[in-house]
Amino acid sequence: MPRSTKAAEPMLVPESVSRQPQQGRSKASLGRMLAAAEKLMLERGNEEFTLQEVSKGGKVSIGSIYLRFESKDNLVRAVIANELERIAADEATMMAEVVAASADLAAFMPRYVESYAEVLRQHAPLLRLSMQRASFDPLVSEPGKQRAFRSEEAAVAAMLGYRAEFCGNRHEQKAKAAFHIIFATLARQLSLGSTGESASLRDWAELKAELGRMCLTYLKQAE
Amino acid sequence: MPRSTKAAEPMLVPESVSRQPQQGRSKASLGRMLAAAEKLMLERGNEEFTLQEVSKGGKVSIGSIYLRFESKDNLVRAVIANELERIAADEATMMAEVVAASADLAAFMPRYVESYAEVLRQHAPLLRLSMQRASFDPLVSEPGKQRAFRSEEAAVAAMLGYRAEFCGNRHEQKAKAAFHIIFATLARQLSLGSTGESASLRDWAELKAELGRMCLTYLKQAE
Amino acid sequence: MPRSTKAAEPMLVPESVSRQPQQGRSKASLGRMLAAAEKLMLERGNEEFTLQEVSKGGKVSIGSIYLRFESKDNLVRAVIANELERIAADEATMMAEVVAASADLAAFMPRYVESYAEVLRQHAPLLRLSMQRASFDPLVSEPGKQRAFRSEEAAVAAMLGYRAEFCGNRHEQKAKAAFHIIFATLARQLSLGSTGESASLRDWAELKAELGRMCLTYLKQAE
Amino acid sequence: MPRSTKAAEPMLVPESVSRQPQQGRSKASLGRMLAAAEKLMLERGNEEFTLQEVSKGGKVSIGSIYLRFESKDNLVRAVIANELERIAADEATMMAEVVAASADLAAFMPRYVESYAEVLRQHAPLLRLSMQRASFDPLVSEPGKQRAFRSEEAAVAAMLGYRAEFCGNRHEQKAKAAFHIIFATLARQLSLGSTGESASLRDWAELKAELGRMCLTYLKQAE
DNA sequence: TATGAATGAGTATTCATTCAT
DNA sequence: GATGAATGAATACTCATTCAT
Numbered sequence: 059m060p061r062s063t064k065a066a067e068p069m070l071v072p073e074s075v076s077r078q079p080q081q082g083r084s085k086a087s088l089g090r091m092l093a094a095a096e097k098l099m100l101e102r103g104n105e106e107f108t109l110q111e112v113s114k115g116g117k118v119s120i121g122s123i124y125l126r127f128e129s130k131d132n133l134v135r136a137v138i139a140n141e142l143e144r145i146a147a148d149e150a151t152m153m154a155e156v157v158a159a160s161a162d163l164a165a166f167m168p169r170y171v172e173s174y175a176e177v178l179r180q181h182a183p184l185l186r187l188s189m190q191r192a193s194f195d196p197l198v199s200e201p202g203k204q205r206a207f208r209s210e211e212a213a214v215a216a217m218l219g220y221r222a223e224f225c226g227n228r229h230e231q232k233a234k235a236a237f238h239i240i241f242a243t244l245a246r247q248l249s250l251g252s253t254g255e256s257a258s259l260r261d262w263a264e265l266k267a268e269l270g271r272m273c274l275t276y277l278k279q280a281e
Numbered sequence: 282m283p284r285s286t287k288a289a290e291p292m293l294v295p296e297s298v299s300r301q302p303q304q305g306r307s308k309a310s311l312g313r314m315l316a317a318a319e320k321l322m323l324e325r326g327n328e329e330f331t332l333q334e335v336s337k338g339g340k341v342s343i344g345s346i347y348l349r350f351e352s353k354d355n356l357v358r359a360v361i362a363n364e365l366e367r368i369a370a371d372e373a374t375m376m377a378e379v380v381a382a383s384a385d386l387a388a389f390m391p392r393y394v395e396s397y398a399e400v401l402r403q404h405a406p407l408l409r410l411s412m413q414r415a416s417f418d419p420l421v422s423e424p425g426k427q428r429a430f431r432s433e434e435a436a437v438a439a440m441l442g443y444r445a446e447f448c449g450n451r452h453e454q455k456a457k458a459a460f461h462i463i464f465a466t467l468a469r470q471l472s473l474g475s476t477g478e479s480a481s482l483r484d485w486a487e488l489k490a491e492l493g494r495m496c497l498t499y500l501k502q503a504e
Numbered sequence: 505m506p507r508s509t510k511a512a513e514p515m516l517v518p519e520s521v522s523r524q525p526q527q528g529r530s531k532a533s534l535g536r537m538l539a540a541a542e543k544l545m546l547e548r549g550n551e552e553f554t555l556q557e558v559s560k561g562g563k564v565s566i567g568s569i570y571l572r573f574e575s576k577d578n579l580v581r582a583v584i585a586n587e588l589e590r591i592a593a594d595e596a597t598m599m600a601e602v603v604a605a606s607a608d609l610a611a612f613m614p615r616y617v618e619s620y621a622e623v624l625r626q627h628a629p630l631l632r633l634s635m636q637r638a639s640f641d642p643l644v645s646e647p648g649k650q651r652a653f654r655s656e657e658a659a660v661a662a663m664l665g666y667r668a669e670f671c672g673n674r675h676e677q678k679a680k681a682a683f684h685i686i687f688a689t690l691a692r693q694l695s696l697g698s699t700g701e702s703a704s705l706r707d708w709a710e711l712k713a714e715l716g717r718m719c720l721t722y723l724k725q726a727e
Numbered sequence: 728m729p730r731s732t733k734a735a736e737p738m739l740v741p742e743s744v745s746r747q748p749q750q751g752r753s754k755a756s757l758g759r760m761l762a763a764a765e766k767l768m769l770e771r772g773n774e775e776f777t778l779q780e781v782s783k784g785g786k787v788s789i790g791s792i793y794l795r796f797e798s799k800d801n802l803v804r805a806v807i808a809n810e811l812e813r814i815a816a817d818e819a820t821m822m823a824e825v826v827a828a829s830a831d832l833a834a835f836m837p838r839y840v841e842s843y844a845e846v847l848r849q850h851a852p853l854l855r856l857s858m859q860r861a862s863f864d865p866l867v868s869e870p871g872k873q874r875a876f877r878s879e880e881a882a883v884a885a886m887l888g889y890r891a892e893f894c895g896n897r898h899e900q901k902a903k904a905a906f907h908i909i910f911a912t913l914a915r916q917l918s919l920g921s922t923g924e925s926a927s928l929r930d931w932a933e934l935k936a937e938l939g940r941m942c943l944t945y946l947k948q949a950e
Numbered sequence: 951t952a953t954g955a956a957t958g959a960g961t962a963t964t965c966a967t968t969c970a971t
Numbered sequence: 972g973a974t975g976a977a978t979g980a981a982t983a984c985t986c987a988t989t990c991a992t
């Protein structure tokens with residue numbers, strides 16, 4: 059793809075890039091082509107595979123792929139969209155569990171950092187591909203932004219559940235800042251944004267601990 | 282490049298990817314080809330240009346390019362290496378100025394965050410390319426890590442200059458954590474890691490302020 | 505079709521390319537597919553359409569098309585054959601009227617040229633497609649020749665009805681020549697043979713008049 | 728080609744579709760690719776060949792073809808343009824000879840018909856391809872029209888050289904009509920416009936004779 | 951040194967035809 | 972009879988790299 063995309067519906071749910079609701083045999087073959095494509099994307103990179111390979115690996119004909127997807131680009135987007143849906147679900151579950159288990163902010167913050175890190179870590183490989191692609195494909199970046207915004211809302215809401223413990227009065231603002239800083243730090247450590255210069259701190263576990271501590275101190279003690 | 286790299290010398294100084302110390306006319310034409318390549322990379326992306334275009338834009342023959350660089354990949358790496366050197370220089374200057382102007386940690390932290398953000402912002406476009414490429418090219422990611430490590434050392438040293446004000450006794454560890462968190466947050470906000478999901482906080486200026494405040498509180502008050 | 509044709513029955517009546525005498529619903533759907541194909545052929549060219557499109561436009565399944573026609577080629581031939589039948593009918597009617605209305609050769613010739621031109625003009629679009637296809641498909645060119653031969657016979661017979669006025673004694677030969685020249689000139693002017701270089705005479709009406717005059721003079725006065 | 732063409736310079740001289748004036752080895756390889764393409768076009772039809780085949784047959788690399796021609800379409804156009812130039816030259820020579828050898832119109836007309844028929848016959852195969860292509864490619868049809876117009880001018884001028892013998896006073900008009908009728912008849916007989924329904928007159932030699940006679944009678948005796 | 955013409959492997963996409971239902 | 976999902980062969984074009992001059 060020469061780094062440009064057509065008109066474009068802004069949503070990246072699997073339905074917007076795939077073609078028809080499938081069932082039975084069709085659904086199975088759709089699954090096989092998505093799985094084959096995902097495998098290749100993870101091994102080689104977002105676009106570094108051929109449809110020939112997907113056809114072979116997924117035991118589907120080339121024509122079948124074009125029956126479901128308008129283009130190779132849309133196949134790539136579908137793989138990403140699928141993963142983003144799984145992540146959103148995991149994130150929601152995680153957040154509910156963390157809130158339920160945390161009596162106060164001091165319990166919440168480290169647990170949240172740790173759990174969020176784990177969710178991201180589990181999905182890191184495809185998340186990385188998703189973010190790489192988002193850097194030039196609006197059909198991926200737009201819905202990605204939506205999703206990030208909903209993550210922020212959920213996290214901010216959870217923190218504000220402990221607002222009685224907050225210091226100062228810019229509660230929401232501070233919660234937002236905390237979320238951004240947490241996400242940025244975790245993403246970087248998991249090399250989501252890129253691989254390059256991350257992971258130089260000997261102890262990643264340690265950074266997570268400091269991150270929780272920092273946010274806790276910030277929310278409770280910064281004016 | 283199909284995501285693989287040959288032998289691979291681990292350094293990415295301009296000399297390791299370029300061929301020989303140039304002089305006079307040769308040096309000028311080397312400059313023109315680097316400038317032409319950089320322009321194209323910024324306009325289109327890391328590899329989305331042809332050597333034909335570099336040849337035209339830089340008024341150098343294709344043969345000349347291969348006289349200086351073993352491959353197109355090495356040309357790309359040289360452009361990146363050049364920029365990384367400029368960044369390192371700017372960063373060192375910036376750090377010296379910030380330290381000189383800051384009497385205590387409360388003065389240092391916000392000024393450092395602000396100034397570092399500015400340095401990164403100025404170099405963001407090529408830095409973005411550099412990080413994209415680092416995600417699959419060890420010849421870019423390895424030296425990138427080195428450079429990041431030196432940035433960390435400098436920042437940690439600067440913060441430790443104010444260690445008397447630190448709370449607790451894990452001084453170095455906390456300084457390292459602060460640096461990581463600052464860098465990750467700034468990088469993300471500048472879309473260095475990718476573009477996708479960044480920049481959802483209304484006020485980027487505000488995030489920088491919070492970031493400084495958070496680190497300050499953390500260093501001075503977290504046990 | 506890569507310019508080759510199988511076995512090949514030499515007739516191109518609709519029955520030879522279609523499969524069975526249809527009736528009721530089937531006949532209606534046959535009509536719809538022929539109409540849809542004709543529409544597409546006129547819009548885009550002889551083969552520049554897909555069966556998918558015929559299926560959609562004619563509200564018939566792809567399978568249905570293959571139930572009636574052995575191949576896409578035969579569908580195209582059927583569209584052409586249908587049109588050729590319509591033309592033959594129009595031509596016969598036209599000829600009868602012209603003869604009935606013409607007392608002598610001086611009345612007949614211009615009227616015939618004019619009327620024949622009108623018949624060809626009305627059918628020009630499909631006639632053009634027919635002739636394009638005939639250039640490489642014997643299944644179209646062979647029956648086309650038959651039809652042209654019958655046109656010639658009818659025209660020659662009509663002219664010979666006025667043989668008393670002919671000069672010289674190679675009556676039939678001259679009538680044939682006149683027919684050929686008339687047909688060739690009209691066909692060219694209507695861009696039947698191709699589009700290219702036709703229609704450069706300012707006044708097409710004028711050319712028809714000259715054509716009639718020329719043939720009249722030729723038949724009555726050439727030795 | 729999906730039957731549409733870009734902006735388009737209206738001329739179809741070899742220079743407008745080819746890329747650079749060649750010399751030496753380059754010129755030879757350009758010649759080989761044109762010859763190979765022409766051979767394939769004559770065997771199969773205008774576009775019914777692959778560049779792979781041209782590469783093999785002409786002993787040139789695919790890349791070389793694209794070095795000379797922007798597209799396969801332009802290669803086809805170049806083959807046609809070359810032939811059109813040769814035809815124009817032959818036609819001019821022929822016309823000069825015919826005029827030089829003809830004392831009066833009675834000598835000129837049959838000789839002209841005969842000679843023009845011969846020129847067209849010699850070039851018939853490629854001329855046929857040219858006209859087929861012209862039916863949908865303006866880059867071929869436009870210059871084709873120009874060329875036809877110049878043919879008309881030359882023929883009309885030649886006939887008017889004998890205007891003293893003309894009857895009536897619409898001299899130019901009649902000469903034009905005669906040319907059109909001659910060209911149309913010859914073209915049709917040579918199956919230039921298509922193949923289909925031509926050549927049904929037993930004796931093609933005879934038709935040419937009648938054609939000459941008809942035009943002669945027309946010019947000298949039609950009022 | 952310097953040039954830039956020549957090379958040719960590699961790949962997304964279309965669409966006539968088949969055949970299980 | 973009717974359907975339309977599945978098949979997969981076939982092909983124009985790009986561009987990094989080489990090497991004769």
